Every structure is written in C-alpha cells, then in structure tokens.
Amino acid sequence: MVESNRxxxxxxxxxxxESGSMIEHIDDLNDxxxxxxxxxxxxxxxxxxxxxxxxxxxxxxxERVHLVDLRSAGEFPELRTRGxxxxxxxxxxxxxxxxxxxxxxxxxGYQVHRPAVFxxxxxxxxxxxxxxxxxxxxxDRQVTHGAPNIIACGIVDADAxxxxxxxxEPQFGFVANKGVDVGGAIAKFCTAxxxxxxxxxxxLGSASPQLVVDKPEGFTVAIDVI
Amino acid sequence: MPIFPSRRSGEERGEQYGSPPxxxxxxxxxxxxxxxxxxxxxxxxxxxxxSVHGDSVYDVDRDGGWPPGAPTSRAGLPGAGPQYxxxxxxxxxxxxxxxxxxxxxxxxxxxxTYRPPAGGLSYRPDTxxxxxxxxxxxxxxxxxxGYAHRAEGRPREDDAAAAYDEISKAVVFAVADGVSDARQPxxxxxxxxxxxxxxxxxxxxxxxxxxxxxxxxxxxxxxxLREQAARLLRRQDATVEETADLLATTLVxxxxxxxxxxxxxALVSVGDSGVWAIKHGQLYGLSGGKELxxxxxxxxxxQPLPYVPADIRPRAVHLDPGMVLLVGTDGFGDxxxxxxxxxxxxxxNELTTPIPPLAFAFTLDFYRETFxxxxxxxxxxxxxxxx
Numbered sequence: 375m376v377e378s379n380r381x382x383x384x385x386x387x388x389x390x391x392e393s394g395s396m397i398e399h400i401d402d403l404n405d406x407x408x409x410x411x412x413x414x415x416x417x418x419x420x421x422x423x424x425x426x427x428x429x430x431x432x433x434x435x436x437e438r439v440h441l442v443d444l445r446s447a448g449e450f451p452e453l454r455t456r457g458x459x460x461x462x463x464x465x466x467x468x469x470x471x472x473x474x475x476x477x478x479x480x481x482x483g484y485q486v487h488r489p490a491v492f493x494x495x496x497x498x499x500x501x502x503x504x505x506x507x508x509x510x511x512x513x514d515r516q517v518t519h520g521a522p523n524i525i526a527c528g529i530v531d532a533d534a535x536x537x538x539x540x541x542x543e544p545q546f547g548f549v550a551n552k553g554v555d556v557g558g559a560i561a562k563f564c565t566a567x568x569x570x571x572x573x574x575x576x577x578l579g580s581a582s583p584q585l586v587v588d589k590p591e592g593f594t595v596a597i598d599v600i
Numbered sequence: 601m602p603i604f605p606s607r608r609s610g611e612e613r614g615e616q617y618g619s620p621p622x623x624x625x626x627x628x629x630x631x632x633x634x635x636x637x638x639x640x641x642x643x644x645x646x647x648x649x650x651s652v653h654g655d656s657v658y659d660v661d662r663d664g665g666w667p668p669g670a671p672t673s674r675a676g677l678p679g680a681g682p683q684y685x686x687x688x689x690x691x692x693x694x695x696x697x698x699x700x701x702x703x704x705x706x707x708x709x710x711x712x713t714y715r716p717p718a719g720g721l722s723y724r725p726d727t728x729x730x731x732x733x734x735x736x737x738x739x740x741x742x743x744x745x746g747y748a749h750r751a752e753g754r755p756r757e758d759d760a761a762a763a764y765d766e767i768s769k770a771v772v773f774a775v776a777d778g779v780s781d782a783r784q785p786x787x788x789x790x791x792x793x794x795x796x797x798x799x800x801x802x803x804x805x806x807x808x809x810x811x812x813x814x815x816x817x818x819x820x821x822x823x824x825l826r827e828q829a830a831r832l833l834r835r836q837d838a839t840v841e842e843t844a845d846l847l848a849t850t851l852v853x854x855x856x857x858x859x860x861x862x863x864x865x866a867l868v869s870v871g872d873s874g875v876w877a878i879k880h881g882q883l884y885g886l887s888g889g890k891e892l893x894x895x896x897x898x899x900x901x902x903q904p905l906p907y908v909p910a911d912i913r914p915r916a917v918h919l920d921p922g923m924v925l926l927v928g929t930d931g932f933g934d935x936x937x938x939x940x941x942x943x944x945x946x947x948x949n950e951l952t953t954p955i956p957p958l959a960f961a962f963t964l965d966f967y968r969e970t971f972x973x974x975x976x977x978x979x980x981x982x983x984x985x986x987x
Binding site for chain 1: 706707710747748751752780895896897898934935936937938940941942943968969970971972
C-alpha cells in the first residue's frame with residue numbers, strides 16, 4: 375500500500391525561452407541553473423521539498439529536466455537556442471504537463487503544494503497567436519488541476535505589459551531595467567530563483583508555507599513599468 | 601510575498617469571525633491562586649458540540665475495550681524495555697550517542713549542528729517534556745523544535761501546558777502552534793497555552809470539573825494576546841490585526857474530567873492543530889489538521905487566534921479504557937496524515953501504554969524527510985481505576 379503522506383512537495387518549473395534571439399545569453403542561463411543546483415546541494419532539507427523541472431520553449435517545448443530531486447540530480451542537460459517564441463506552445467504544454475505531474479506525485483504518496491512556474495523570456499510572443507486563452511485555462515483553478523502560480527521575468531525586448539499578463543499576480547512580473555547587462559540580469563534572475571527555491575522549500579514544512587519570491591536585482595516589477 | 605496565505609483575508613475573516621469578544625475585565629493572572637470549586641453545572645459542552653458518540657468515523661461506545669494483555673512494541677526506543685523495565689546498567693561512555701539518534705522513518709538524518717535561537721530571546725528550550733498520572737489518567741506531553749528551526753537558529757514556535765485540579769480531579773491542557781509569519785509566534789503560543797490553562801483551571805474549580813464558558817476561554821486568550829501585543833508595541837492597545845501580525849497562534853484547549861461513566865474530555869480548537877485517538881491498534885483523526893483544497897492540493901490557510909470563531913464548536917470525547925487521546929500541532933498531524941502511514945504506525949505501536957516522558961519526547965522527535973516543523977503532542981491514557 376502506498377502511503378498518502380510520504381512528504382510535502384513543491385513542484386517548480388523553469389520555463390525558459392530558447393528562441394534564436396537568446397543565442398547570446400543561453401550560456402549565462404545554463405551557468406545560472408548550474409549555480410542553483412550547487413546551491414541546493416548545500417540546502418538538503420529545503421531541496422528535499424522541491425521537485426524541479428527545466429523546460430525550454432520556442433516553437434514547442436523540450437523537457438530538459440523532469441521533476442528532479444536536486445539532491446540526487448546529475449548535471450543538468452543544457453538549454454539550446456532554436457526557433458521562434460511561442461507562448462501558446464509553452465502554456466499548452468503546461469496545461470497537460472502539470473496535472474499529470476501532480477497526479478504522479480500524489481500516486482507516489484506525496485502531498486503536493488501549488489506548483490510554481492518561473493518564466494523567462496527575452497522577446498515578444500509570436501504574432502497572431504492566441505496565447506492568452508491558453509494562459510487563462512492554465513491558470514484557472516477550476517479548469518487545470520494544479521493550476522500554477524507564475525512568476526514572469528522579461529529581459530531585452532520583453533514587453534512589460536505582456537510580462538505582467540503572464541504573471542499570475544502583479545507582484546510576480548519583473549522586467550530587467552533598461553541598459554543593464556543581459557548576462558548579469560540572467561545571473562540575477564537565477565540568484566533570485568535560487569533564493570526562492572530555498573526559502574519556499576524551508577517554509578513548506580511549517581504552519582504557514584509560502585512561495586517566497588524576491589525581486590531579482592536589476593529588475594523592476596512589470597506593473598510599475600507599464 | 602506569500603502566495604499561500606497563512607491567514608484568511610480580511611474579507612474572509614468577516615465571514616468567519618464575529619466581533620472581538622468583550623474584554624473579560626482585567627486580564628487574569630497566568631496562574632491565579634487556587635479557588636475551591638462550587639456547584640456543578642451540566643456536563644461539558646452540553647447542548648452543542650460534536651460528540652464522538654454516533655460519529656460515523658468511529659463509535660467508541662459501540663466498540664469494546666482494549667483486549668487484555670495487548671502487546672506493546674518498544675522498537676526504536678533506546679534502553680526502554682516493555683512496561684518501564686528497570687534501566688540497564690550504564691553503558692560505556694562511548695556507546696551512549698548511538699542509541700539516541702533520532703528514530704529514522706526514511707531519508708537520511710541531516711548532519712548539522714543545532715543552532716541556538718537567534719534574536720536576543722530570553723530562554724527558549726529546544727525541547728520540553730512532561731508526564732504525570734492522576735487516579736484517572738496518565739498524561740504525557742512534549743514539544744520539540746523542528747529540524748528546520750534547529751538548522752536556521754529559530755526558536756520553537758509550538759508550546760503546550762497542562763495542569764491538574766486536585767478538587768475536581770480534572771486535568772486541563774492546551775497545545776498551540778505559533779504561526780510562522782507572525783513576528784513573535786513563540787510568545788503567542790506560550791501565552792495562549794498558559795492563559796488557556798489558567799482560565800480552564802478557574803472554570804473547572806468553579807464548576808466541579810467542567811468547562812462552562814468556551815467563549816470566555818477564547819476571549820481570555822484573545823485579550824491576553826492583545827495585552828501582550830500592546831506591551832511589545834509599547835502602546836496602550838493593539839488592534840486584532842496588529843496582534844495577529846505579532847502573536848498569531850493556533851490553540852487546542854480543554855479538560856479531561858473523571859466521571860462515574862469514565863473520563864469525559866471536552867475541548868475546543870482554533871486553527872489547524874488537531875485531535876486524534878488510538879484504539880484497537882488504529883490511529884485516526886477526530887478533528888482539525890490540514891485539509892486538501894478542492895483540487896487536491898495542500899491547503900495551508902490557517903485561522904489562528906487572536907481571531908475568535910463566531911461559532912465556537914467544542915467537542916466531547918469519551919475515553920474508553922484502552923483508548924489514547926492525542927492532541928497535537930500540525931508538525932505531528934502532517935506526517936501522521938490519514939493514520940495509515942509509517943509515522944502513524946510508530947505512534948500506534950509506541951503509545952499502547954504510557955511511556956516515560958523522555959521516551960515520549962524522543963519518539964516525537966523522529967526524522968522523516970520534508971517534515972521538519974516543530975512538533976507538539978499531548979497524550980492522555982485513561983486508567984482503569986486507582987493504582
């Protein structure tokens with residue numbers, strides 16, 4: 375018999391833009407994720423409460439890491455640039471992926487907290503795509519089982535209005551300040567992501583679990599830019 | 601920036617809670633002098649409450665007692681033989697550490713040094729435990745700091761208290777869990793337990809063993825918290841919201857009263873701390889604990905004191921011989937879950953009879969991955985008669 379209470383887990387998804395325009399910055403992002411992995415190895419109690427996925431999106435979604443326990447994970451497969459920027463493909467993928475992942479974790483006997491998606495894009499979504507409807511279905515808790523909280527970060531050409539729409543709370547949308555070094559901004563994004571993973575993991579076993587989100591250094595809350 | 605709110609929004613509170621209760625007059629002393637009880641009103645929470653009798657989950661009246669000679673398991677407890685066997689001869693000094701490693705349910709126990717609570721606190725021990733027996737009951741309680749707080753150097757935010765009224769023979773008790781995002785949750789939980797036990801003692805002494813005014817009980821705790829918040833803020837008064845920001849805490853409090861029909865327990869719960877029972881080798885929930893949301897995800901909304909429910913629903917439980925009543929915080933309730941897992945098995949096996957208080961605390965300090973919150977547990981075993 376599988377236990378129904380083996381532990382409490384927070385599924386975290388990094389949904390990263392792999393479109394061609396990221397070619398100059400993809401190494402910075404891969405370096406940042408490696409740093410996150412190393413940092414979590416030093417926080418085994420926090421890491422135990424997180425299952426971590428890395429998804430690259432462009433015309434479609436490629437799963438680079440699937441619900442990994444960061445304490446036992448090997449080297450992360452690298453994100454690679456390719457194709458265009460389809461927010462529609464990204465959100466449609468999550469609509470299918472997240473309910474299945476939640477169900478799998480529950481079948482393994484875990485209690486699951488609301489998943490968190492950290493979205494990073496450097497550009498505008500493909501023209502003519504109705505990504506908004508997919509986003510609405512993804513985040514509607516009556517429609518999608520395990521509808522996630524989305525933290526959205528925009529760099530380079532990303533539009534503040536769009537980033538604000540992607541984030542599920544106004545406080546969760548961030549755009550990099552104009553003129554900042556893009557590599558540095560990505561590093562700051564990964565630093566904030568690492569802090570969030572550790573803090574959220576630490577809080578998960580407490581009486582008041584929280585998804586802790588810190589504004590990345592060099593970013594501004596998107597709604598303040600609109 | 602919480603996404604899982606630990607307290608209901610103000611709008612929701614308006615639906616859930618009535619106006620703050622009126623001040624009960626000058627705040628009572630935490631440990632008022634003894635006052636002999638007079639008179640005896642009706643039984644606990646007569647006319648309201650959800651008695652376990654007739655409850656579809658478990659009918660303690662219908663079920664028989666504990667089979668005589670029920671076996672006890674002492675696995676995992678160092679040096680403790682069945683039924684309080686005399687302690688073995690002292691082991692060589694070098695052998696003492698190993699038996700006291702935490703009971704490991706799964707995963708690898710973290711290898712870190714316990715850090716002292718930071719922030720200039722007055723003394724706040726990592727672990728407290730207690731245990732004693734009356735003619736009618738055996739009591740054990742323990743409150744242990746969670747592994748996360750030990751690693752981070754934060755104080756134990758749970759607390760518990762219990763006391764005995766020699767006149768009515770009632771045992772009163774309280775268990776509380778300070779809400780982590782309050783600024784001084786350890787003070788909130790400690791004050792809630794002490795003030796609840798003080799008020800319960802007043803009531804059982806005055807009534808001959810029964811809690812007669814649950815609203816006054818929660819109102820007393822409410823105002824004690826507000827008085828303390830005002831002191832912390834160096835002001836004349838503190839609002840409910842300011843008090844919650846400083847001292848929010850859950851609370852389960854009640855009294856166990858011997859009667860000719862057996863021990864009657866009456867208790868009330870605010871927040872997600874819970875009540876469980878062990879009977880016939882099964883551990884099962886009676887009330888409280890975390891609930892799953894409609895989509896099956898863990899819901900973490902807590903409705904703590906100083907917010908007082910508009911509709912106070914005390915609960916009555918009859919303690920049959922062979923039954924164990926457990927009152928605990930979610931640090932215990934979460935890993936116990938629905939009572940069908942390995943943690944529930946541990947407690948079902950270990951608590952068949954009252955174990956030494958230190959063994960009780962040791963058992964509560966088990967290690968299981970992802971369950972690193974503070975844990976507090978109070979257990980009551982009814983005795984068959986004077987021993």
